Amino acid sequence: MTPANETPVRVGVFGLLGSGNLGNDGSLEAVLGYLRAEHPEAVVDALCGGPEVVAARYRIPATRLHWYRGEYRTASRAGAIAGKGLGKLVDAVRTAAWVRRHDVVIVPGMGVLEATLPLRPWGFPYSLFLLCASGRLFGTRVALVSVGADAIGNRPTRTLVRWSARLAAYRSYRDALSRDAMRAMGVDTARDEVYPDLAFALPTPPASASPGAPGRVCLGVMAFHGGDDDRARAEEIHRRYLDGTIRFVRALVEEGRPVRLLTGDECDAPVVAAILEAVDSPLVTAAGAASLADLMKETAAADTVVATRYHNLICALKAGTPTLALSYAAKSDALMARMGLDAYCHPAREVDADRLLEQFRALEKQSAQLRRTLAERNKDITRRLEHQFTALTAALFPAADHAHALREAP
Known part of the structure; x- marks a missing residue:
């Protein structure tokens, strides 16, 4: 509970969420589960790709990531090109205003520091840079949580990604490969940890009473x-x-x-x-x-x-x-x-x-043996993710972490 004389912590979630990618939305769901369990007093909203979907599905206020609605369509006509250009300027102001209203912004998982699929530098990499730069400007803690990264060949994209990571207040990666890639791109990763992908924190479905067809x-x-x-x-x-x-x-x-x-x-x-x-x-x-x-x-x-x-x-x-x-x-x-x-x-x-x-x-x-191996590995992943959320609370909610420690003290 938040004391009556204290303002609830304001938390934003950011990314291409609600845009049709189930993995991105699963990462959001995992973070919302963590916030509702560990920080139920937090006031949460989103700046995302599909605000209507996020608001309806997760019951949090949501704002559109881009002012220009044709951001991810190829611009060939003069009007579309002008709209995209103007949108970059408007988004800088909109993102800064949104970040300023928050104490903490979480980027939940996703491959936000990689270009393993086709990617333009002035699309999402630019948006992420605006977020992290605004966080540093206004003192809002921006956390890149269990994100993916990889070596990037395109120089403008690599520059935007590198500076986004440098400006973030907290970074963790979903594998050692990602941390190594950011180190190779010039980011100091000495204090950054590696944890499993956030989707592993979602509930495991119960055994079905009606299993699939044999051999499926x-x-x-x-x-x-x-x-x-x-x-x-x-x-x-x-x-x-x-x-x-x-x-x-x-x-x-x-x-x-x-x-x-x-x-x-x-x-x-x-x-x-x-x-x-x-x-x-x-x-x-x-x-x-x-x-x-x-x-x-x-x-x-x-x-x-x-x-x-x-x-x-x-x-x-x-x-x-x-x-x-x-x-x-x-x-x-x-x-x-x-x-x-x-x-x-x-x-x-x-x-x-x-x-x-x-x-x-x-x-x-090898099916029987592999099922046993996966059961053991999943147990270890559960322990690692519990550590991730404990570390996140300590980094982003120090007052709550201190109160939690006092409650547990003998």
Whole structure:
């Protein structure tokens, strides 16, 4: 409880939230769960990509991240270009005003310090820089919590990301690879910690009373076109990924295996449609997952999971289901290694259906042992995330942490 003579702490959450990416929204959900459990007195609102969705789903006030609504559409006409340019100036003022109203701003997870997917410097990297610079200017503590980072080739993007990290009051990373990448980009990471991805803090779904069809395979797909440095080869990479995936699904169907298609972002829907059309079998169905909880339920009901998106992998691993990664970035390899499944990674850029089938069959042969391994690794992750939230309270809510310590003192 907040004493009557004290103002409740004002907490903002920031990011591409409510924009159709289930992983981003899952990270937000985990942080909101932490705030409601440990700091119920906090007044929380969001500056985000999809304010209507965030306000309706999570019942917090939400403001649109960008003044110009066409921010993420390609601008080719003079009016659109002028709108984007004006939007950058307006967003600087809007972001500063929003930050100034808060005591703390949390950026919950997400790959905010990486460019493993196509990214323009004046899009989200610029928005993140405005946030962190405003926090430093107005004394608002900005925390980058269990975020992802990677080496960035584009110089303007790298500069904005580096300065955003430097200006943040608190940083933690979802893997050692991310911390190493920021160190290589010139950020002092001596006091930064590594914790599991925030999505691991979400509740594990209970065992289903009606398990999935025997032999079910969940296949998590992605509108994959390579990374930020692959723009010239984007369509070639996508076609190779899609063709290899379709061949893999066909092979499973020929063996009589039911295949459940999963997505992690609204932009993945065309990939699902392409697979359904190409394979054309009642054994292949698509899940309508609207959250990471839905994805976890789907993966928990499967015998085996093969997935591309990072948070599809997390859902399957947290559910304890043997999983093979169609890996599109080093973060996926690092996650699989952490969970003891590093032998079961396949490159998304070079999907070889025959090789993928070999790895899949090897995975299934080790299913019982891998389920035991995942159970142990998940226990350790739970302990690490409890430490993360304790550290976050100490860094961002020192008065609350002091009061908590006094209550626990003998």
